[in-house]
Amino acid sequence: FFMAEEPTFDHLVVQFRSSEAIYVAARIAHSRRVLVDPAGNILHAQVVADDALASLNLESKILIGCQFVRRFSK
Numbered sequence: 001f002f003m004a005e006e007p008t009f010d011h012l013v014v015q016f017r018s019s020e021a022i023y024v025a026a027r028i029a030h031s032r033r034v035l036v037d038p039a040g041n042i043l044h045a046q047v048v049a050d051d052a053l054a055s056l057n058l059e060s061k062i063l064i065g066c067q068f069v070r071r072f073s074k
Contacts, residue, residue: 002061006031014066026066034063 007028016022035043035058042063 001064001066002036003031003064004061006062007064011069012066013072014068023072025069025072027069028064029067030065031062034061035059036061 009028011025011027014024014026016024037043038057043058
């Protein structure tokens, strides 16, 4: 998932929507800054001035990778 800033936490609970909500405990495995274009394509982050991001129509985001630890049951 994406965040605007680096996470300040190591663990989280994720909710997946389906016919029934599914909750999963996860830990952050990695994070890195990426650039995202309007179509949602992820580009490798390079040093780009903030004012240049707007002109290139790119957003700077933090891509968060998680490892699922366990699923919660009802």
